[in-house]
Amino acid sequence: MLRDMMANFELYQPTAIDHALNLMNRYGNDGWVLAGGQDSFDWFKDRAKKPKAVIDINGIDDLHGIRETADGIEIGALTTLTEIETSALIKEKYGVLADAARHVASPQIRNVGTIGGNVCQDTRCWYYRYGLDCYRAGGNTCYADTPEGIDREHCLFGADRCIAVSPSDTAPGL
Numbered sequence: 001m002l003r004d005m006m007a008n009f010e011l012y013q014p015t016a017i018d019h020a021l022n023l024m025n026r027y028g029n030d031g032w033v034l035a036g037g038q039d040s041f042d043w044f045k046d047r048a049k050k051p052k053a054v055i056d057i058n059g060i061d062d063l064h065g066i067r068e069t070a071d072g073i074e075i076g077a078l079t080t081l082t083e084i085e086t087s088a089l090i091k092e093k094y095g096v097l098a099d100a101a102r103h104v105a106s107p108q109i110r111n112v113g114t115i116g117g118n119v120c121q122d123t124r125c126w127y128y129r130y131g132l133d134c135y136r137a138g139g140n141t142c143y144a145d146t147p148e149g150i151d152r153e154h155c156l157f158g159a160d161r162c163i164a165v166s167p168s169d170t171a172p173g174l
């Protein structure tokens with residue numbers, strides 16, 4: 001299944017939120033938001049997802065950074081996991097989030113992977129990732145929820161339909 005070659009797409013690199021939103025509206029389900037790419041490129045290289053347009057939001061300055069506010073902090077969606085892990089403010093006030101970020105993958109992935117992408121990343125279920133037509137993909141069966149299913153990425157046994165969970169380490173911290 002692994003083809004390691006992405007299908008063609010139109011690439012957009014907006015520098016303002018309004019422009020990105022317009023592009024997302026224009027392309028709908030045929031568009032794909034790209035942040036650090038650490039989940040997206042897996043999908044594209046496996047050719048399990050073939051968006052017509054990729055909207056790379058990395059040039060939008062307003063979405064970067066950590067700011068203290070009157071009632072807490074604001075973390076821009078493009079803030080990298082490394083920035084969260086090393087932020088003095090987050091370490092001091094929200095240590096569990098800094099710890100969670102530090103546990104994600106490897107330093108290289110944390111250097112480019114963003115908090116927005118980490119929370120929005122898709123499930124790691126083998127069947128779904130390789131493009132099978134399971135419930136989550138719009139089909140009518142769950143290949144993982146059988147006695148023979150490869151289910152080591154799962155933990156909702158006994159649930160109805162999809163038993164996949166989010167693999168995000170930062171989500172529980174948030």
Ligand SMILES: Cc1cc2nc3c(=O)[nH]c(=O)nc-3n(C[C@H](O)[C@H](O)[C@H](O)COP(=O)(O)OP(=O)(O)OC[C@H]3O[C@@H](n4cnc5c(N)ncnc54)[C@H](O)[C@@H]3O)c2cc1C
Pocket residue numbers: 032033034035036037038039040041077078081103104105106109112113114115116117118119120121122167168169170
């Ligand atoms: C080898 C490997 C090991 C990994 N191990 C772990 C791990 O231990 N723990 C863990 O939690 N994760 C792990 N991951 C996942 C990785 O941390 C996430 O894929 C990464 O943080 C995603 O961030 P990104 O910016 O690269 O996302 P992208 O790939 O750019 O985006 C991921 C998804 O989120 C959407 N998206 C991104 N930003 C936005 C936004 N601002 N608004 C709306 N939608 C958005 C994209 O459209 C896409 O669907 C691993 C990944 C790899 C490749």
Ligand code: SF4
Pocket residue numbers: 123125126127128134135136137141142143144145161162163164
């Ligand atoms: S757990 Fe089942 S329905 Fe959910 S993604 Fe995996 S195969 Fe599909």
